[in-house]
């Protein structure tokens with residue numbers, strides 16, 4: 279068995295394989311140049327264009343472009359006008375912004391377990407977590423695999439709850455042949471650099487509800503309602519409600535418009551490469567591979583270390599993969615165990631045993647549309663080398 283690079287052996291790769299890579303073409307560069315030359319670098323006319331194109335893409339009635347996915351979640355929850363201390367059910371396996379979406383509006387996030395087979399929120403545990411204060415559920419389409427929307431919609435309708443999808447990982451994914459963005463009451467997307475389509479930073483909310491869309495547009499822009507007397511003179515306006523500066527710049531939006539054109543192709547490439555990697559790894563019994571569901575768009579390619587002994591060495595395994603030249607990540611640590619939530623709500627280890635066990639055994643591997651088969655072979659070689667060394671007690 280080859281000696282691990284971390285122990286002085288020869289690494290699988292000399293040059294680090296990044297966990298993600300931007301897919302920027304000449305069109306994105308040209309679009310940014312055009313905006314720079316136009317002088318309209320902050321506000322400009324690209325926002326309406328992106329919103330219209332995203333509506334056309336998702337078939338949602340309204341799309342509102344914002345400057346982050348976090349802002350999208352924040353304003354989606356804010357639009358519901360809930361009462362302080364109302365409860366919002368969220369998965370603990372997510373980026374912290376999912377839970378902060380409740381916090382920003384003075385609501386309480388209530389953490390639900392995941393289904394260990396999909397890493398998505400457990401429908402059964404959502405049912406258990408519903409109380410008379412529950413007002414909304416925010417499921418996350420983890421890694422790009424859509425949650426069981428039919429079941430969650432049924433529960434929301436039965437209990438009169440709002441359904442807000444955190445679709446940061448799922449831009450371009452389908453549910454029953456229809457694009458995500460059209461199922462929940464509101465859906466929040468992220469355009470962060472690592473996402474399946476990017477603007478550098480950015481977010482989008484989709485909804486079919488005009489009242490919410492109008493209110494979110496106002497809240498995005500300091501609550502500024504209308505020009506008074508002279509629309510041509512800036513500053514003559516009214517402020518009718520509390521608002522924020524959640525505008526996305528024209529520069530970022532120009533990039534997003536180009537990315538949207540190739541989103542389906544990029545998602546298809548991700549899928550093909552994920553399947554290729556899974557084929558190379560299927561003989562490794564010590565790891566569980568992500569599901570091969572047709573509608574998975576592989577924002578992340580995350581494996582699970584199967585037995586307890588290996589999972590106990592997860593962080594050493596991560597370091598060993600890095601030493602082999604493969605950049606890896608942990609998506610995510612359980613949100614309910616971050617000190618902010620422990621201090622505020624008394625959440626503690628043992629609250630969500632399934633989530634905690636899964637989170638401690640996850641390893642996310644590199645995957646992006648332009649990854650080559652040779653690079654995928656390097657990932658598989660590194661995984662086999664590291665996992666076999668650890669499982670056979672060489673380390």
Ligand SMILES: Cc1ncc(COP(=O)(O)O)c(C=O)c1O
Pocket residue numbers: 346347348349372373375376418444446447468469470479480481
């Ligand atoms: C699941 C999830 N929700 C929300 C967000 C927040 O998006 P952003 O980084 O654009 O604020 C992210 C992004 O990292 C995410 O992965």
